[in-house]
Amino acid sequence: MSELIKADDVEFIKKEMVRYEDKYSAIIPSLYKIQARHGWVSEDSVEELSKVMEIPSADILEVRNFYTMFNQKPVGKLHIQVCTNVSCAMNGGRELTDHICKKYNVKKGEVSSDGTVTVNQVECLGSCDTAPMMQINDKYWENLTNESAVEIIEKLRS
Amino acid sequence: MLKCTINGKEVEVKEGTTIIEAYKEMQEDIAHYCWHPGLSIAGVCRLCVVEIEGNPRLQIACNTEVRDGMVISNVSDKVEEAVRWGLDFHLINHPLDCPICDQAGECGLQEQYMKYGQYDSSMAENKVKKRKVVDLGPKIVLDAERCILCSRCVRFTEEISKTNELGIFNRGDHSMIGTVKDKPLDNDYSVNTVDICPVGALTSKDFRFQQRVWYLENTATTCPGCSTGCSVSVYHNKEGAYRVKPREDKENNGYWMCDEGRNVYKFVNKEARLLSAKTLNSGKLSSVRLAQALEDFTSFNREGKKVGVLLTGQNTTEEYKAILEMFAGADFFHWKNNEEKFNDFDGLLKRGDKNPNTNGLIETISNLKDAKSFNASNYDLTVAVMPENFLVYEDYNEKLESLKASKNLLLFSAAKLPKMELKTENTWVFPLKTFVEKEGSYLNHAKTERRIQKATSIVTEAVALNEFAAAVSRGLKININHHESRKQNEFTNIPGQY
Ligand code: SF4
Ligand code: SF4
Numbered sequence: 232m233s234e235l236i237k238a239d240d241v242e243f244i245k246k247e248m249v250r251y252e253d254k255y256s257a258i259i260p261s262l263y264k265i266q267a268r269h270g271w272v273s274e275d276s277v278e279e280l281s282k283v284m285e286i287p288s289a290d291i292l293e294v295r296n297f298y299t300m301f302n303q304k305p306v307g308k309l310h311i312q313v314c315t316n317v318s319c320a321m322n323g324g325r326e327l328t329d330h331i332c333k334k335y336n337v338k339k340g341e342v343s344s345d346g347t348v349t350v351n352q353v354e355c356l357g358s359c360d361t362a363p364m365m366q367i368n369d370k371y372w373e374n375l376t377n378e379s380a381v382e383i384i385e386k387l388r389s
Numbered sequence: 390m391l392k393c394t395i396n397g398k399e400v401e402v403k404e405g406t407t408i409i410e411a412y413k414e415m416q417e418d419i420a421h422y423c424w425h426p427g428l429s430i431a432g433v434c435r436l437c438v439v440e441i442e443g444n445p446r447l448q449i450a451c452n453t454e455v456r457d458g459m460v461i462s463n464v465s466d467k468v469e470e471a472v473r474w475g476l477d478f479h480l481i482n483h484p485l486d487c488p489i490c491d492q493a494g495e496c497g498l499q500e501q502y503m504k505y506g507q508y509d510s511s512m513a514e515n516k517v518k519k520r521k522v523v524d525l526g527p528k529i530v531l532d533a534e535r536c537i538l539c540s541r542c543v544r545f546t547e548e549i550s551k552t553n554e555l556g557i558f559n560r561g562d563h564s565m566i567g568t569v570k571d572k573p574l575d576n577d578y579s580v581n582t583v584d585i586c587p588v589g590a591l592t593s594k595d596f597r598f599q600q601r602v603w604y605l606e607n608t609a610t611t612c613p614g615c616s617t618g619c620s621v622s623v624y625h626n627k628e629g630a631y632r633v634k635p636r637e638d639k640e641n642n643g644y645w646m647c648d649e650g651r652n653v654y655k656f657v658n659k660e661a662r663l664l665s666a667k668t669l670n671s672g673k674l675s676s677v678r679l680a681q682a683l684e685d686f687t688s689f690n691r692e693g694k695k696v697g698v699l700l701t702g703q704n705t706t707e708e709y710k711a712i713l714e715m716f717a718g719a720d721f722f723h724w725k726n727n728e729e730k731f732n733d734f735d736g737l738l739k740r741g742d743k744n745p746n747t748n749g750l751i752e753t754i755s756n757l758k759d760a761k762s763f764n765a766s767n768y769d770l771t772v773a774v775m776p777e778n779f780l781v782y783e784d785y786n787e788k789l790e791s792l793k794a795s796k797n798l799l800l801f802s803a804a805k806l807p808k809m810e811l812k813t814e815n816t817w818v819f820p821l822k823t824f825v826e827k828e829g830s831y832l833n834h835a836k837t838e839r840r841i842q843k844a845t846s847i848v849t850e851a852v853a854l855n856e857f858a859a860a861v862s863r864g865l866k867i868n869i870n871h872h873e874s875r876k877q878n879e880f881t882n883i884p885g886q887y
């Protein structure tokens with residue numbers, strides 16, 4: 232039907248909508264689906280989703296903007312989120328963030344010029360015992376040093 | 390019926406009444422921002438807390454139903470303490486720019502602040518900066534820093550206008566009112582969000598910085614914008630009217646009015662008005678005193694003359710009755726603007742008949758003819774009453790033009806008239822009062838009577854048709870009912886406004 236939401240995604244969304252008591256409950260899984268496809272959720276996608284779900288776009292945008300797990304801007308192929316909450320901060324999480332940014336010549340929240348890397352500094356990812364740690368796309372990488380982190384990223388980048 | 394005690398007074402309320410409704414019923418003071426009788430319950434502002442005997446924790450009055458025997462108070466120390474903290478919480482990021490805020494004087498937050506505020510911020514952190522002077526739509530400006538996130542406006546666009554433009558985006562202290570992609574908030578009822586916004590976050594472009602509200606009086610009356618006849622308050626001072634707001638009227642318009650109706654004050658102010666009576670002097674219309682024009686018209690012998698009267702649905706029933714009596718035996722013509730749309734209805738309030746009293750006219754004068762067949766040259770005397778809200782009459786100029794064929798012309802107009810070259814024998818022009826300057830009634834679409842009340846007098850020489858008829862029949866003793874004394878305005882505690 233549309234550019235931004237592919238036919239099989241529409242099918243998924245329709246199924247989710249009847250799975251719960253209330254179709255509003257299907258907003259989050261649908262946004263995940265869109266993000267999986269595009270790496271982020273644009274306002275255009277929100278408007279298209281609004282048509283698919285027959286839910287006002289303002290209601291969907293409220294959900295997208297509430298949760299930080301939905302990217303409001305495009306991200307690089309590797310979306311690196313470095314935890315800087317207490318344990319990680321004490322173990323060098325902030326320095327690690329700066330190190331990675333410097334290494335790939337990118338500012339926090341922006342996409343590197345080759346499109347491979349976006350670095351974000353985030354709050355607790357619930358892995359305090361293995362500080363410092365980062366999340367790359369869906370995966371956790373723990374007990375990091377500057378060197379080991381870059382090594383991991385390099386591997387994933389190629 | 391349930392018995393309960395509120396602030397020491399025993400009352401009886403209906404089953405299902407919420408505590409806040411009980412407070413309102415007995416006109417007892419209770420703070421509230423998010424609750425509005427016309428919207429669903431949100432329970433987000435926490436200002437309406439009350440203490441219920443036997444309940445260790447404070448409860449919100451807006452979302453708690455009265456039970457039999459409840460003993461409720463919102464004047465205890467515990468409640469006061471809670472409200473103070475609740476208020477502090479709302480003020481963490483509020484700019485407190487009341488001196489430059491258009492809501493000042495009718496702001497719920499300011500009122501609470503005067504009562505409980507600490508005046509100095511107790512936060513070490515800086516206030517979060519948000520968007521200011523946002524052009525939210527053609528009629529509304531948003532100041533997101535002033536917003537206390539009560540969600541009334543959001544619920545309005547969801548539940549009443551059903552247009553869903555607004556949302557609260559982001560989280561925590563970054564939460565902000567807005568629209569998707571900054572699209573304009575533009576629907577036929579959008580300005581109601583300004584009325585229900587308890588603070589100065591949403592302000593009306595039309596009214597912004599025009600007047601401080603404490604310099605305005607308000608008068609309860611009826612909107613003449615269409616055949617619904619919404620109950621409204623007109624806000625005015627000696628210079629004229631400045632805004633129109635809806636007034637609670639459960640049977641007719643609930644708590645709302647349409648955006649178009651907000652403009653009905655625009656044709657009443659001096660700039661738009663015909664200020665004096667005129668008579669024809671050697672081929673030219675020239676201003677004369679009202680008494681002079683009346684005398685002039687009275688001396689005209691109407692005996693045996695053929696009279697044609699042109700009327701619209703924009704006058705009061707009382708005026709129609711007086712005109713009918715005065716010109717008994719005349720041909721009466723009904724001038725309609727957009728007749729094909731007369732039965733249109735948008736499902737909420739707005740109707741296609743842009744006249745408040747079409748039914749009053751039809752019921753008062755039985756054998757009305759359609760003004761399409763009106764020809765001024767058929768009559769010895771043409772009486773024409775121009776519509777006060779001339780903006781909704783597309784053929785206004787055309788009709789005015791056609792009056793030139795009159796032999797003798799008696800013309801009433803509230804609006805300023807263009808220059809007219811007239812070859813009539815006699816012409817008398819009288820400035821007409823608008824709905825804010827007279828009393829009377831309309832019969833709306835459902836044939837229920839809607840009263841209008843005099844708010845102020847703007848054009849001192851203007852007459853209502855019934856006053857004119859009375860003056861002529863009394864032999865000139867003009868007794869025009871002008872507005873005498875100013876009463877002190879009550880700024881925020883206007884019954885029926887939330
Ligand atoms: S803009 Fe006004 S009505 Fe809307 S949420 Fe904010 S304070 Fe409430
Ligand atoms: S619906 Fe009609 S009567 Fe009501 S405010 Fe609008 S124009 Fe006025």
Ligand code: FES
Nearest residue numbers: 421423434435451
């Ligand atoms: S009025 Fe009750 S919580 Fe806002």
